[in-house]
Amino acid sequence: MLFKKxxxxxxxxxxxxxxMMLKVIYALIPGSIAMFWFxxxxxxxxxxxxxxxxxxxxxxxxxxxxxxVEPALKDGSALVTACLLALALPPLAPWWxxxxxxxxxxxxxxxxxxxxxxxxxxxxxVGYVVVLISFPREMTLWTPPLxxxxxxxxxxxxxxxVFGSGISTQALDAITMATPIDILKTHINMEHDIEYVRTxxxxxxxxxxxxxxxxxxxxxxxxxxxxxxxxxxxxxKRIPISFIISLVLISNFLxxxxxxxxxxxxxxxxxxxxxxxxFFIATDPVTASTTPRGRIIYGAGxxxxxxxxxxxxxxxxxxxxxxxxxxxxxxLLDQYTQPRTFGKSEAKS
Amino acid sequence: xxSRDKTWVGNDNGEHSFHGGIKxxxxxxxxxxxxxxxxxACDVYTVPLNQHIGAEGEILxxxxxxxxxxxxxxxxxxxxxxxxxxPVSGEIIEISNHRFPHPSGLAAPCxxxxxxxxDEWIERNPVGDDYAQLGSHELRGLIxxxxxxxxxGAGFPAAVKQTEVGITTLIINGVECEPYISCDDxxxxxxxxxxxxxxxxxxxxxxxxxxxxxxxxxxxQAIDAVSKAIxxxxxxxxxxxxxxxxxxxxxxxxxxxxxTGMEVPMNGLPADIHVLCHNVxxxxxxxxxxxxxxxxxxxxxxxxxxxxxxxxxxxxAIGTPIKDCIEFCGGYRDDARALIMGGPMMGLTLDTDELxxxxxxxCLLVTTPEDMALPASKSHMPCIRxxxxxxxxxxxxxxxxxxxxxxxxxxxxxxxLNLFGCIECGCCDYVCPSDIPLVQYFRHAKSGxxxxxxxxxxxxxxxxxxxxxxxxxxxxxxxxxxxLRKKREALAKGKDSHKLELDKKKALIADALARVKEKKxxxxxKPKNTENLTEEQLEKIAEADRRRKKLKKERGDQxxx
Numbered sequence: 001m002l003f004k005k006x007x008x009x010x011x012x013x014x015x016x017x018x019x020m021m022l023k024v025i026y027a028l029i030p031g032s033i034a035m036f037w038f039x040x041x042x043x044x045x046x047x048x049x050x051x052x053x054x055x056x057x058x059x060x061x062x063x064x065x066x067x068x069v070e071p072a073l074k075d076g077s078a079l080v081t082a083c084l085l086a087l088a089l090p091p092l093a094p095w096w097x098x099x100x101x102x103x104x105x106x107x108x109x110x111x112x113x114x115x116x117x118x119x120x121x122x123x124x125x126v127g128y129v130v131v132l133i134s135f136p137r138e139m140t141l142w143t144p145p146l147x148x149x150x151x152x153x154x155x156x157x158x159x160x161x162v163f164g165s166g167i168s169t170q171a172l173d174a175i176t177m178a179t180p181i182d183i184l185k186t187h188i189n190m191e192h193d194i195e196y197v198r199t200x201x202x203x204x205x206x207x208x209x210x211x212x213x214x215x216x217x218x219x220x221x222x223x224x225x226x227x228x229x230x231x232x233x234x235x236x237k238r239i240p241i242s243f244i245i246s247l248v249l250i251s252n253f254l255x256x257x258x259x260x261x262x263x264x265x266x267x268x269x270x271x272x273x274x275x276x277x278x279f280f281i282a283t284d285p286v287t288a289s290t291t292p293r294g295r296i297i298y299g300a301g302x303x304x305x306x307x308x309x310x311x312x313x314x315x316x317x318x319x320x321x322x323x324x325x326x327x328x329x330x331x332l333l334d335q336y337t338q339p340r341t342f343g344k345s346e347a348k349s
Numbered sequence: 350x351x352s353r354d355k356t357w358v359g360n361d362n363g364e365h366s367f368h369g370g371i372k373x374x375x376x377x378x379x380x381x382x383x384x385x386x387x388x389x390a391c392d393v394y395t396v397p398l399n400q401h402i403g404a405e406g407e408i409l410x411x412x413x414x415x416x417x418x419x420x421x422x423x424x425x426x427x428x429x430x431x432x433x434x435x436p437v438s439g440e441i442i443e444i445s446n447h448r449f450p451h452p453s454g455l456a457a458p459c460x461x462x463x464x465x466x467x468d469e470w471i472e473r474n475p476v477g478d479d480y481a482q483l484g485s486h487e488l489r490g491l492i493x494x495x496x497x498x499x500x501x502g503a504g505f506p507a508a509v510k511q512t513e514v515g516i517t518t519l520i521i522n523g524v525e526c527e528p529y530i531s532c533d534d535x536x537x538x539x540x541x542x543x544x545x546x547x548x549x550x551x552x553x554x555x556x557x558x559x560x561x562x563x564x565x566x567x568x569x570q571a572i573d574a575v576s577k578a579i580x581x582x583x584x585x586x587x588x589x590x591x592x593x594x595x596x597x598x599x600x601x602x603x604x605x606x607x608x609t610g611m612e613v614p615m616n617g618l619p620a621d622i623h624v625l626c627h628n629v630x631x632x633x634x635x636x637x638x639x640x641x642x643x644x645x646x647x648x649x650x651x652x653x654x655x656x657x658x659x660x661x662x663x664x665x666a667i668g669t670p671i672k673d674c675i676e677f678c679g680g681y682r683d684d685a686r687a688l689i690m691g692g693p694m695m696g697l698t699l700d701t702d703e704l705x706x707x708x709x710x711x712c713l714l715v716t717t718p719e720d721m722a723l724p725a726s727k728s729h730m731p732c733i734r735x736x737x738x739x740x741x742x743x744x745x746x747x748x749x750x751x752x753x754x755x756x757x758x759x760x761x762x763x764x765x766l767n768l769f770g771c772i773e774c775g776c777c778d779y780v781c782p783s784d785i786p787l788v789q790y791f792r793h794a795k796s797g798x799x800x801x802x803x804x805x806x807x808x809x810x811x812x813x814x815x816x817x818x819x820x821x822x823x824x825x826x827x828x829x830x831x832x833l834r835k836k837r838e839a840l841a842k843g844k845d846s847h848k849l850e851l852d853k854k855k856a857l858i859a860d861a862l863a864r865v866k867e868k869k870x871x872x873x874x875k876p877k878n879t880e881n882l883t884e885e886q887l888e889k890i891a892e893a894d895r896r897r898k899k900l901k902k903e904r905g906d907q908x909x910x
Contacts, residue, residue, distance in 0.1 A: 009694040009775030117731030285735040341767040342744040343615035
């Protein structure tokens with residue numbers, strides 16, 4: 001009897017890129033629902049626009065590059081980029097802003113560098129930073145969360161804000177606010193202390209017992225999704241753990257030194273994009289360091305840079321820049337953190 | 350069926366464990382339901398001359414010879430070599446090239462033996478318990494002449510490893526970590542006493558201080574049998590160690606780490622850290638050689654997989670056609686897809702069953718789509734650097750980086766990342782979500798590097814030759830120039846002396862002339878025939894003399910001017 005030949009090993013685990021990406025999407029769902037709950041329709045609009053633009057530009061680029069379109073679209077990587085970008089952008093961002101960010105993420109940051117697996121920078125963060133630098137005003141305007149200052153606008157208002165020019169700048173200003181992190185930084189730079197902001201008659205409402213209203217829920221649910229991903233073996237635990245521990249250590253140190261001007265560690269870990277970054281953005285394997293020790297340094301580096309930009313930088317949140325800066329450092333980290341090979345007396349550096 | 354759960358584990362790098370490894374579905378039950386069966390005799394056996402690592406033996410028989418069972422057909426030749434014996438009595442039909450299970454798939458010399466079904470043994474003189482009186486060298490000689498090689502799969506001649514210098518620990522490997530294979534498990538269940546006896550022989554040869562038999566914890570019956578045999582053995586020298594079921598804990602380096610906590614140096618051997626490792630089947634073969642004078646002419650083979658009607662372990666002669674073994678186990682099922690010699694992680698696919706069982710055939714696995722889907726296409730997803738391969742690599746390498754450089758043929762970097770620490774266990778391949786055939790890339794890179802190395806050596810030799818030639822030519826040129834220079838010098842010197850001589854001669858001539866002149870001056874020339882001349886004649890002479898005088902005077906004037 002004749003048989004087919006093949007090369008060992010013949011056994012295969014059933015995990016594949018597609019299932020990994022889908023699990024990332026599943027893990028994002030609870031946090032996104034919380035975000036929708038607190039920030040309204042804009043979150044869904046962002047998701048819809050980002051997903052359609054990302055998938056369309058992915059298909060277009062694959063066609064231009066003469067690569068098979070279907071398998072690459074199915075791998076889910078563009079979908080993950082789209083979701084991360086949509087959840088990071090302000091909920092009432094105009095449609096073109098989301099579209100530009102998505103287009104840039106897929107076309108420039110991903111495909112011009114060679115597509116999945118070859119991009120040195122996290123595509124979602126590149127897209128985010130491009131619009132952050134280009135349209136700084138739009139990027140700081142968040143809707144107030146549910147239950148604050150009238151809450152988020154109705155569906156028709158949201159459609160008008162996102163897709164049309166149906167609303168004046170004054171009206172827009174009236175229904176939008178900066179994020180708690182951004183407000184705190186602005187006021188602390190004006191030599192006010194945290195207590196002043198928290199009891200302010202306009203902004204005070206934005207703050208809950210720990211952090212901004214709603215943000216502890218959103219971050220808590222991202223944390224839960226992230227822990228599930230670790231348990232599923234989709235992401236490596238080192239980056240999020242090192243990221244969160246470093247952020248806690250740095251913020252705790254400064255807040256103990258100067259309680260009035262530096263927010264607590266709890267505030268920092270449950271504010272803004274912290275958990276989304278820790279479990280979903282920094283863990284993007286393509287652009288992160290791949291060695292065990294390198295990943296620890298990588299996570300810590302992002303935390304340190306993000307904290308610096310959050311407190312002293314000119315942008316509302318520093319995570320995107322922190323991730324991109326550490327992306328640049330990843331090859332170097334890999335080079336100098338090679339683990340000791342079995343039977344080798346010491347690791348080479 | 351494979352479990353769809355997360356099957357890989359990232360192991361901690363503790364002292365008595367190794368980094369990484371994976372939990373694999375075992376499928377061992379498939380072939381352990383019945384005791385080891387004896388494969389009935391066949392008519393024709395094909396025994397390859399080289400079934401081991403090392404040099405081919407020296408052939409002792411020729412076509413047409415009648416041979417006895419256990420008769421040596423080829424004698425070990427050189428340091429690393431193994432003897433080959435006839436598995437049956439009968440006639441050598443031919444010694445010619447045939448294909449046998451080998452990665453190259455090429456044909457090589459084989460003894461084709463026709464069984465006369467008389468089962469006539471060669472005369473045997475077992476050493477038995479008297480081996481204790483023999484020295485290491487003699488015992489090694491017996492093992493070498495019995496053609497015993499590592500039966501775990503590598504096929505390295507056993508006696509060569511059994512150095513008696515500086516080995517303290519003997520490890521008998523009964524781990525058998527690859528899925529499906531159960532020949533060592535069954536052997537331990539049924540022949541534990543013989544394995545212990547074999548281990549004691551090896552221990553005596555190498556003068557080991559302690560001996561550990563290692564078994565994976567998924568073989569409770571084998572563990573029971575071996576621990577009973579150890580208890581029955583009164584030496585108290587051998588201990589049993591149960592190791593966790595994590596692939597590849599049966600790999601020599603990994604097992605040594607688990608047992609001793611020490612790592613075999615990457616480019617070294619177990620002997621470098623005073624350890625010797627033998628498979629349980631090798632130990633059993635050594636027992637047979639010493640106690641029964643039976644050379645290695647048969648082995649236990651696991652016939653398994655869902656593609657076989659009744660999977661089981663069989664004791665079969667070396668050289669038996671694989672086809673007959675499968676037939677003995679009920680034949681193929683309709684959905685049989687692939688035939689693998691060895692396990693599903695490191696085994697070798699065979700394209701036909703018309704090949705013989707050889708010394709290293711521990712398992713013949715007939716797979717169906719239910720067992721595994723053979724990697725169908727060459728295309729795979731790009732590496733997303735997820736690092737699962739890093740987590741499972743038992744050699745603690747960075748497979749994703751190695752893949753990058755191997756695919757790029759950037760061999761220097763691959764070597765820097767210790768490509769040669771890779772044991773090709775396939776763990777990285779197994780977990781890779783992009784289905785990248787990593788081990789294939791690494792194998793290619795390794796052979797590419799060897800090729801480069803050979804080329805470099807060749808070009809080194811050529812360059813050396815060229816340089817030598819250059820040096821030789823330079824030397825010749827120098828010598829020639831030296832010679833020329835000397836000659837020129839000699840010539841120049843020669844010219845001077847010539848001149849001197851010439852001057853001397855001139856001087857002599859001048860002297861002589863001067864003397865003649867002087868003489869002439871003293872004795873004026875007297876003209877001859879001047880007597881008896883007439884007046885007229887005298888007148889003429891006088892006139893000539895006058896003219897001569899006059900001329901002389903004129904010439905003298907001219908000379909003066």
